Amino acid sequence: MPLFINRNQIFAHQVHLLEHKLRSKEDRILELETENALLHLRLAECMGKLRRELEEDAQAKRQLQQQRNLQRTSHTALTKLMTQVQELRRELKEVRALYTDFSSEMENRSKQVLESVDCLCCASQTLRGNEVETLQAQVAALERTLQEEQEKCRTEKMRRRLLHNALIELRGNIRVHCRVRPVLPLDGGQGTSSVSGSPWSQEVVQAISDDTVLVNCAKAGSPIMNKMFEFERVHAPEDSQDAVFEEVKPLLTSLLDGYNVCIMAYGQTGSGKTHTMIGSQDSSGPEQENMQGIIPKAAAELFRLISEQPEGTHTVEVSVVEVYNNEVLDLLAKDEEGAAVGMKRDVITTSTGTSEVPCLTHELVQSPADVLCLLSAVLRLRAQSPTLIHTDSSRSHLIVTLTVTSRSPNALALARRLQRVRQDTQRVSHREWWSPRCQRAASSRRPAEDHTLSPASKRRPAGDRAYSPTSSPCLSPCHSPCPSPRSSISQTPLRTKLQLVDLAGSECVGVSGVTGAALWESSCINRSLSALSDVLGALAEQRPHVPYRNSKLTHLLQDSIGGDAKLLVMLCVSPAQRFLSDSLQTLGFGSRARQVQRQTPNRKNAALKMK
Numbered sequence: 001m002p003l004f005i006n007r008n009q010i011f012a013h014q015v016h017l018l019e020h021k022l023r024s025k026e027d028r029i030l031e032l033e034t035e036n037a038l039l040h041l042r043l044a045e046c047m048g049k050l051r052r053e054l055e056e057d058a059q060a061k062r063q064l065q066q067q068r069n070l071q072r073t074s075h076t077a078l079t080k081l082m083t084q085v086q087e088l089r090r091e092l093k094e095v096r097a098l099y100t101d102f103s104s105e106m107e108n109r110s111k112q113v114l115e116s117v118d119c120l121c122c123a124s125q126t127l128r129g130n131e132v133e134t135l136q137a138q139v140a141a142l143e144r145t146l147q148e149e150q151e152k153c154r155t156e157k158m159r160r161r162l163l164h165n166a167l168i169e170l171r172g173n174i175r176v177h178c179r180v181r182p183v184l185p186l187d188g189g190q191g192t193s194s195v196s197g198s199p200w201s202q203e204v205v206q207a208i209s210d211d212t213v214l215v216n217c218a219k220a221g222s223p224i225m226n227k228m229f230e231f232e233r234v235h236a237p238e239d240s241q242d243a244v245f246e247e248v249k250p251l252l253t254s255l256l257d258g259y260n261v262c263i264m265a266y267g268q269t270g271s272g273k274t275h276t277m278i279g280s281q282d283s284s285g286p287e288q289e290n291m292q293g294i295i296p297k298a299a300a301e302l303f304r305l306i307s308e309q310p311e312g313t314h315t316v317e318v319s320v321v322e323v324y325n326n327e328v329l330d331l332l333a334k335d336e337e338g339a340a341v342g343m344k345r346d347v348i349t350t351s352t353g354t355s356e357v358p359c360l361t362h363e364l365v366q367s368p369a370d371v372l373c374l375l376s377a378v379l380r381l382r383a384q385s386p387t388l389i390h391t392d393s394s395r396s397h398l399i400v401t402l403t404v405t406s407r408s409p410n411a412l413a414l415a416r417r418l419q420r421v422r423q424d425t426q427r428v429s430h431r432e433w434w435s436p437r438c439q440r441a442a443s444s445r446r447p448a449e450d451h452t453l454s455p456a457s458k459r460r461p462a463g464d465r466a467y468s469p470t471s472s473p474c475l476s477p478c479h480s481p482c483p484s485p486r487s488s489i490s491q492t493p494l495r496t497k498l499q500l501v502d503l504a505g506s507e508c509v510g511v512s513g514v515t516g517a518a519l520w521e522s523s524c525i526n527r528s529l530s531a532l533s534d535v536l537g538a539l540a541e542q543r544p545h546v547p548y549r550n551s552k553l554t555h556l557l558q559d560s561i562g563g564d565a566k567l568l569v570m571l572c573v574s575p576a577q578r579f580l581s582d583s584l585q586t587l588g589f590g591s592r593a594r595q596v597q598r599q600t601p602n603r604k605n606a607a608l609k610m611k
């Protein structure tokens with residue numbers, strides 16, 4: 001073994017030892033770090049657990065608080081309930097007490113009543129026969145008084161109506177009635193078969209009294225906005241055909257007093273014009289009579305009135321025309337084989353200024369049944385076609401005219417008076433017209449044939465575009481009374497016309513969904529109705545020029561609208577929301593018609609003098 005230990009070796013040994021120590025320290029550090037990391041992990045886990053536990057704790061506390069709140073509110077509610085139960089018990093006790101009192105009182109009273117009934121029975125048994133008779137007489141007298149009072153009331157009502165009618169006549173012989181029909185499946189829109197369930201069929205037009213219609217114009221969801229319209233008579237949906245006719249009937253007596261009468265139904269498509277004027281055709285038997293409209297009922301009433309006149313003094317002729325696509329068709333005309341065909345006719349203005357349809361077929365009728373027979377034959381010819389609104393939509397205006405010729409002594413005298421009045425009026429206006437100044441103006445402006453024209457037609461303003469120079473003194477010897485010398489008027493019968501008009505309905509083509517030929521029909525209908533509206537507007541504003549000739553319809557009805565006929569416009573309206581704007585338009589038309597102030601006719605004065 002060497003004695004000397006190399007220092008280097010010692011150092012190396014020490015270094016080795018130190019390195020060993022270092023390594024073991026490093027291992028220890030590594031171990032400690034690993035431990036530290038594990039401890040961190042465990043700490044994090046513990047922290048998470050602790051946080052969760054804290055949250056659960058907080059939630060449990062919240063739930064506890066909620067439960068406590070719930071307990072508190074339920075306790076309060078329970079207390080209230082208990083108080084209410086106590087109050088109810090108290091009230092029940094009071095009611096029971098009241099009931100007991102009441103029942104005992106009732107018992108007492110019924111006992112008293114029974115006693116008094118017993119007494120009365122005894123008394124009645126003891127009543128002498130003549131006392132009973134006195135009582136019976138008193139009852140009879142009371143009943144009589146009641147009947148008298150009822151009669152007085154009826155007379156008073158009638159007097160009021162007559163006064164009302166007189167007032168209307170003073171206002172110008174135009175009266176406007178309105179009929180609101182019931183809500184029908186067609187109001188609900190296409191494909192709807194029931195009246196309920198569709199917002200369109202909501203009732204917005206209502207007859208609120210005998211003479212007032214109320215319209216709720218508000219849109220869905222917005223506040224109520226009402227408009228009121230007043231007419232001479234307003235019929236509610238439940239009013240029957242008879243009730244409607246009763247209000248029209250008094251007009252017919254005027255026919256025999258020398259007035260022309262015109263009854264015209266106006267309204268949008270499907271509003272009930274045909275139902276009102278002609279009636280329902282699909283029912284049979286006695287029911288059919290109730291469903292008859294104004295035309296058949298008016299014919300029956302006319303013949304009834306005639307039956308009260310001296311026998312054989314009155315004749316009635318019927319003519320029926322249709323205004324279809326602004327053409328006048330004679331529905332009673334027959335072809336060579338005798339088949340009914342709608343034959344085209346013209347409308348002209350006669351020398352007396354009245355409108356006339358030359359060559360129009362007039363059928364002599366002897367009874368209302370004859371009129372019905374003719375009517376049902378011509379209705380087959382009338383243009384009809386289905387639209388989205390109405391399956392039997394009339395595509396034309398129908399004008400049924402009953403001309404009454406009266407030869408009774410009274411009528412002949414009245415006719416003489418009328419002729420004289422007319423001749424005098426014409427002479428005066430002729431003198432006014434044919435003044436030297438006018439002569440000069442006329443000779444410079446008009447061709448030679450003009451002096452065949454009547455003063456009435458000469459006075460027509462130049463703006464009236466259909467001015468006809470072809471007028472002759474008498475175009476239709478049978479149906480246009482013309483001015484004649486005084487010697488020839490002595491036997492002229494009295495002729496009056498009853499015109500019954502079922503107008504075609506106005507329609508919005510977007511809603512009715514018409515195309516092709518029906519679209520053209522629609523535009524013709526709307527144009528003629530707006531011409532009618534223009535005529536009324538011009539008359540209401542008393543404009544010098546009234547555009548009768550803008551349409552065949554207004555030209556045909558010229559005498560009835562602007563002349564001295566008694567005119568009744570029957571406005572037909574649907575009550576439903578779907579047709580609100582159409583209904584407003586119809587009611588506006590009626591209001592305009594009411595504003596027309598016509599001159600009191602000369603024939604009225606003559607008729608009054610006759611009486």
Ligand SMILES: Nc1ncnc2c1ncn2[C@@H]1O[C@H](COP(=O)(O)OP(=O)(O)OP(=O)(O)O)[C@@H](O)[C@H]1O
Binds near residue numbers: 180181275
């Ligand atoms: N007051 C009413 N009561 C019961 N039903 C009615 C009434 N008015 C109309 N109707 C019914 O409503 C429908 C349409 O009526 P109507 O044919 O008279 O309409 P309109 O006005 O003549 O239509 P259009 O102008 O299109 O010919 C018909 O089925 C008719 O029976």
